[in-house]
Amino acid sequence: MAPLSVTKSFRDLNRLDFRILSVIEILMAKHEFVPIEEIIRFMKYTEKKIQLSLKRLKKMNLVFIVQRHYLGTALTFIGYDALALKALVEKNVLAQLGPEIGAGKESNVHLGMADDGKEFLIKFHRLGKLDFRATRKSRTFIAEKRHLSPLYESRLSAEREHKALKALYTKGVSVPEPIVQNRHLVTMRIIHGQDLFRIRRSDFGSEEEIAILFQNIIQEVKKCVQHGYIHGDLSEYNIRLNEENYPVLIDWPQYVNTEELHAVEILTRDCQNILNFFERKFLVKIHYDMSEIIQILD
Numbered sequence: 001m002a003p004l005s006v007t008k009s010f011r012d013l014n015r016l017d018f019r020i021l022s023v024i025e026i027l028m029a030k031h032e033f034v035p036i037e038e039i040i041r042f043m044k045y046t047e048k049k050i051q052l053s054l055k056r057l058k059k060m061n062l063v064f065i066v067q068r069h070y071l072g073t074a075l076t077f078i079g080y081d082a083l084a085l086k087a088l089v090e091k092n093v094l095a096q097l098g099p100e101i102g103a104g105k106e107s108n109v110h111l112g113m114a115d116d117g118k119e120f121l122i123k124f125h126r127l128g129k130l131d132f133r134a135t136r137k138s139r140t141f142i143a144e145k146r147h148l149s150p151l152y153e154s155r156l157s158a159e160r161e162h163k164a165l166k167a168l169y170t171k172g173v174s175v176p177e178p179i180v181q182n183r184h185l186v187t188m189r190i191i192h193g194q195d196l197f198r199i200r201r202s203d204f205g206s207e208e209e210i211a212i213l214f215q216n217i218i219q220e221v222k223k224c225v226q227h228g229y230i231h232g233d234l235s236e237y238n239i240r241l242n243e244e245n246y247p248v249l250i251d252w253p254q255y256v257n258t259e260e261l262h263a264v265e266i267l268t269r270d271c272q273n274i275l276n277f278f279e280r281k282f283l284v285k286i287h288y289d290m291s292e293i294i295q296i297l298d
């Protein structure tokens, strides 16, 4: 997936193109594939202009065009990217999209630049695969089944992540400072430093320094629990160390609330992952009594 092509798209897209993308987005609440006829009815432009624009959008991979018992269209992830990035530009959050600086299982992470030249991070949530060939002809797309749409799921995921970051950052937990969220995009401050999984023994002096890092991580996890949040996917891949080697907990869409059914198991697994990482990486035995953190749940 290459949202970078969006910057090129931006130059090539006109007002009508963007209007059509947003009309498709609106009508996708009702249809898996929006009948092109309905777009024509919805808009004040001539059919010919709309057809030409759709052709261009398809060529740029911003929409799918599919022949069902009617001719239909739907946004691709790149089309959804274009709408979300445009919204960030209009909110004066984004001036320029920068290169990709990270990718996880379910996201692409890019640099973004604001009007004042300040850099920040844009995380594009990408849940599920958009492949119109895989969807069966007969499937009807009703409101209750919106969760079937990868675009919608990606938006929910971004909303959850933004919500957690906002709550935790406000409470003083060590997480990236969130900026804004739009559709499937979350923007936040960059944590300069490195991912925990990349650290080496030589990054530390004494064994004591390693023990302190472990304690700092547990300390932050505890603060989350005190505010009702459990990360749910904590590991060396979702912790960054800032330039002072202090841990910052990232990647929050799958968080669970402390009152949820499996809170104890999930919190135990999160802490165990960290414990295992330290023991494996540094060949040290960490003595940590997990019950200390679990009891906060009671």
Ligand SMILES: Nc1ncnc2c1ncn2[C@@H]1O[C@H](COP(=O)(O)OP(=O)(O)O)[C@@H](O)[C@H]1O
Pocket: 101, 102, 103, 104, 105, 106, 107, 108, 109, 121, 123, 176, 188, 189, 190, 191, 192, 195, 237, 238, 240, 250, 251, 252
């Ligand atoms: N605030 C940030 N500052 C710097 N790098 C980040 C930040 N957030 C994420 N990253 C980088 O992007 C990668 C993917 O982000 P993450 O939120 O973990 O998404 P995923 O769900 O795809 O794993 C991280 O492993 C990290 O290297």
Ligand SMILES: [Mg+2]
Pocket: 104, 105, 237, 238, 251
């Ligand atoms: Mg991650």
